[in-house]
Amino acid sequence: MATTKSAPAGRIGIDWAGLGWMLLFFWYFSGVTQTLIALSGVAGLQGLRQASMASALWLIPLLLFPARTRLLAGVIGTTLWLCSLSGFGYFLVYGQEFSQSVIFIMFESNVSEATEYLGHYFSWSIVFAAVAYGLGGWLLWRKVRPVYLPRQMTLVACLLLFGLSMGYEAVRQYIKRDDLQRAVDEFEENIEVASPWQLAVGYHQYRRQLGNMEDLLASQEQIPPLKNLVDAHVGQPSTLVLVIGESTNRQRLSLYGYSRPTTPNLDKLRGELQVFDNVVTPRPYTIEALQQVLTFADQEHPNLYLSTPSLVSMMKQAGYKTYWITNQQTMTKRNTMLTTFSKQADEQFYLNNNRDQNTTSQYDGDVLDPFAKVLADDAPRKFVVVHLLGTHMRYHYRYPEEFDHFTDRSGVPASVTDDQLPTYNSYDNAVLYNDYVVSSLIERFRATDPSGFLLYLADHGEAVFDAPDPKVLGRNEGAPTSPMYTVPFILWGSPKWQAQQQARNFTASLHRPYSSSHFIHTWADLAGLRFDEFDPSKSLVSAEFRERPLLIGNPQQPKSLIDFSLIKPKKPVDQDADLVQQEREAKDRTM
Incomplete structure (x- = not known):
């Protein structure tokens, strides 16, 4: 049993070194990542300061129960290490700080989707770094030792530590803010840089946002309808189709000038299509992007989805029977927040109920049969949403074997390494299969001789070793590149529908910058x-169209919004001439 050493008469002996080792041990699990972030210039020292203050909280149980110091430190430290791995690993992969937006996406993703991302970014160097990171924590744990203080001093020290780590900031925000909820939000924002609050705050925000969306389902019927709605085609049969793609960067479509023939079917339909070539998404994440696409919300008014009708509600008000066909994974009908929108439709077709999203039997072609069923419905006016898995990571799971067409370096930029080539090719093959699905939807629609149109756009793009940064794979709002935001936007109109447009000319609209x-x-x-x-x-497509800045970024942080034109390449890099020039330059560098 440990005993307290006698202090010299007239003063109390304090083991400052022991306290220092305790603080360093707990600081380690937040401070290392924040130090790397600060040294890399990604962010300033504020995160490091906040993490250091928050880490002081964990000294309290060790001071209250000094006889169990090593055990408590081991349990708490292991928990902090596990919780901090997400932020540590994210920095190693992206070189960016693990933000609340990333946490939201992580919790919104199902286990299968998360597994996909882990598989894509897995490397033994990351494993080695995580092990070394854990070893560093273990070495510090060995330095932790009990610190015994007189009872009254222990209580005072614990109060001071609590005030330093949590109490002061909580009281400051409560006094500073107008309402309690805003104070809580600000308090959470200040502590979320530290482990385990990154995950705890992220989960709390996710649950709250999910609750808001669930409330929206219940309150949607209470939202007033659109005022003075007039339909120019009222009483006339009409079928309107919206096809939502996934993770598809238009720069990889031959329809948009890409050198590889990734969209042969749409290329053949080119004369029947209106191909808009300057459309960008506001955000590179499905939920956040579609929350604006499907509502009146936008980057400057991100919360309008709470008080105005959605696209589905608008079409129902106009007298359309509404349908939602989705191949997005639905372990349950509430698997993603997009279910909020789909549940507003009159009929839903949830096709992907596999436990594992990465299967060789769940392809977007599965939407074709329910689409044909909807087209055969005798409802005179139909609005149909088809939500695809598109070119979602992992790409080689998005197409059957017969679409494994691109397997070599033909048409591949010289900047793509041998290690990157399989992923680069599989993305193009996924685009190729997506072309088959979208063109098949158009052809089946056309075969019914409809009065209406089909519009295809993707929720967001995806960087797959594309210019301007050929090292980037995936999406990261904190480090945006143009492929993450450039999306296809394609319109097919039936002859009957075009006749109703009074010779409307879309030529002037095709190149307009649009969000x-x-x-x-x-x-x-x-x-x-x-x-x-x-x-x-x-x-x-309006004659009254007015150009606006193409704002991208998190609208909940208005100062972070930027105009897409600031990151947009000044000229295409995927044309044949550019590709040849890149290959020549690459050869010159190796000679």
Whole structure:
């Protein structure tokens, strides 16, 4: 049993070195990552300061129960290490700070999707770094020793530590803010740089946001309808189809000039299509992007989805029977927050109920049969949403074997390494299969001789070793590149529908800079709907269209918003001439 050493008469002996080792041990699990972030210039020293203060909290149980110091330190330290691995690993992969937005996406993803990302970014160097990181914590744990203080001093020290780590900041925000919820949000934002609060705060925010969306389902019927809605085609049969792609960067479509023939079927339909080539998504994540695409929310008014009708509600108000067909994984009907939108439709088709999203039997071609069933429905006016898995990571799971067409370096930029080549090729093969699915939807739709149109766009893009940064794979709002935001936007209109447009000419619209955050206005315009909330200057196809900055970033942090033009390449890099030039330059560098 440990005993307290006698202190010299007249003063109390304090083991400052022991306290220092305790603090260093707990600081380690947040401070290492924050130090790397600060040294790399990604962020300033504020995160390091906040992490250091928050780490002081864990000294309290060790001071209260000094006889169990090593045990408590081991349990707490192991928990902190495990919780901190996400932020540590994210920095190693992306060179960016693990933000609350990333946490939100992590919790919104199902286990299968998370496994995909882990598989894509797995490398033994990351494993080695994580082990070394854990070894460093273990070596510090061996230095931790009991620190005995008189009872009254222990209580005072614990109060001071609590105030330093949590109490002061909580009281400051409570006094500073107008309402309690805002104070809590600010307090959470200040402590989330430290482990385990990154995950705890992220989960709390996720649950709250999910709760908001669940409340939206219940309250959607209470939202007032659009004011003075007028339908130019009222009473006429009409079928309107919205196809939502996934993770598809238009720069990898031959329809948009990519050198490889990744969209042969759409290329053949080119004369029947309106191909808009300057559309970008506001955010590189599915939920956040579609929350704006499918509502009146946009980057400057991100919360309008809470108080205005959605696209589905708008079409129901116009007298359309509504359908939602999705191949996004649905372990349950509430697997993702997109279910909020799908549940508003009259009928839903949830196709992907596999335990594992990475199967060789769950392809987007599965949407074709339910789509044909919907087309055969005798409802005179139909609005159909088809949500694809598209070119979602992992790409080689997105297409059957017969679409494994791109297997060599033909047409591949010289910047793509041998290690990157299989992933680069599988993405192009996924685009090739996506072309088959989208063109098949158009052809099946056309075969019914409809009066209506089909519009295809992707929720966001994806960087797959593309210029301007050929090392990037995936999406990262903190380090945006153009492939993450450039999306295909393609319109097919039936002859009957085109006849209703009074010789409307889309030529002037094809190259307009446009954000899909204003999509609902374009859709309403194409559908012939007018209402008080409609803004023709936000419609891509309106004569009253007005150019606006293409804002990207997190709208909950307005200062982080930037104009897409600031990251957009000044000229294409995927044309044949550019590719040849890149290959020549690469050869010159190796000679």
